[in-house]
């Protein structure tokens with residue numbers, strides 16, 4: 262039952278054990294008053310004398326038991342919550358570590374909504390199971406067991422009558438679990454799909470509105486909500502007849518005991534006092550059994566939930582070693598690189614050398630594989646074939662942190678944290694002084710907009726950097742890269758959002774960032790990479806040609822076509 266959750270409980274297992282112990286003692290305290298009651302009822306019915314002192318004592322014992330029950334129950338729940346929340350913490354940290362070891366590309370594919378749901382909602386549901394189902398479930402199971410045992414001590418014939426209805430109720434409950442478990446996978450899958458669609462619907466609301474796709478988007482949402490309803494109803498449909506049966510039978514534990522027990526008393530086979538006591542005790546059986554069994558249904562969910570969480574991020578971890586960067590230079594080689602997204606190969610054996618201290622540009626049609634190649638260099642994904650080396654050392658044969666120290670990657674969409682712009686730049690090199698951060702911002706042409714925002718460099722970036730324009734975000738990212746001052750720079754459409762007015766400044770800033778470094782640059786605006794030391798033309802995942810701008814204009818049809826298209830678009834821009 263605890264197989265899946267046990268590794269995450271660790272030392273907090275002892276708190277769960279303490280919780281169970283407290284709740285069990287609390288249960289014993291809750292059962293004892295029936296015996297005290299019996300001590301009063303039996304002499305009264307038998308016509309024996311009962312002293313006031315004894316009655317007062319029995320009432321006092323009852324009060325002590327009730328107080329003990331309440332105190333221990335609360336203590337037990339406090340232990341179980343302590344254990345539950347620490348276990349949730351362990352699950353979250355362990356998932357986060359697993360997530361960290363995954364290829365970054367695979368994480369992105371999961372999507373923000375899904376990851377958020379796993380880390381908050383899905384894990385939170387486990388709390389109910391650990392904090393309540395375990396102690397309360399066990400307690401509610403123990404009460405009836407103890408009470409029934411006690412009944413046997415009072416009068417075994419009446420006790421047998423009392424439990425006669427239980428097997429029927431238990432059978433109905435077993436049938437419900439069997440039927441329900443078969444439908445549980447589909448029910449949860451429909452719930453997960455609905456949640457993802459809701460998150461996507463909210464995230465994509467802007468696009469939906471701009472393109473007037475409300476109807477279509479809403480239809481998909483409605484469809485998923487409706488299917489969730491259908492799966493839930495299908496689940497209930499198979500469960501409810503059994504649910505109705507056991508819910509009506511189990512609480513009526515005195516079903517047989519009342520008529521048949523009365524007849525036993527009339528026959529003189531049982532005493533009236535025992536009969537009354539057993540009827541009283543029977544009230545302490547039905548409801549707890551129902552409660553315990555309702556918790557029992559949660560245990561398969563516990564394993565299921567943890568299974569699902571683990572499955573979500575069970576991609577093979579990124580290949581890396583414990584070694585530092587020990588390369589002899591900062592030259593880069595792609596050797597027969599093959600790469601597939603799922604089953605579709607998008608790079609088909611790329612051989613490419615990036616000389617140390619030189620700028621190499623990647624050009625090609627949209628979808629030719631430029632960004633993918635850049636992402637492979639920063640080890641977002643593992644290759645399907647071939648290798649990439651930095652200074653002769655395979656990038657899989659070093660720690661990912663060591664590789665990150667050597668490379669600055671500036672992409673089109675750089676994420677800014679919701680802290681100050683200063684702190685966002687400081688990420689580049691956390692040990693940098695304020696002067697160095699300000700200098701990096703100045704060199705990345707941030708000064709002009711920093712003068713406009715209310716607190717200058719100490720202005721908050723907003724959620725994901727939403728307080729800034731795309732171009733401003735890119736300049737902050739560039740400042741970050743400047744501060745990092747890594748020997749290898751990868752620029753993937755780093756100037757995509759820059760307006761023509763700022764482009765020149767930005768290019769000047771980029772020239773500063775890349776001076777003396779090994780640079781891989783991807784740019785759609787071909788004139789920005791015209792002076793690169795080497796230009797590589799990608800065509801549908803193959804390296805079609807390489808050389809300088811002039812060489813390629815002479816030798817490559819593909820490059821000539823791209824250059825012509827770039828020139829035409831520049832002319833078109835002027836006319837427009």
Ligand SMILES: Nc1ncnc2c1ncn2[C@@H]1O[C@H](COP(=O)(O)OP(=O)(O)OP(=O)(O)O)[C@@H](O)[C@H]1O
Nearest residue numbers: 370602603607625626627628629630631632633634
């Ligand atoms: N995460 C992904 N999952 C599946 N396929 C992908 C993914 N990212 C890219 N692709 C596919 O891989 C191929 C290469 O994409 P890539 O982004 O590398 O091209 P690109 O040359 O950089 O394009 P662009 O110039 O438009 O940015 C394309 O066919 C694209 O559809």
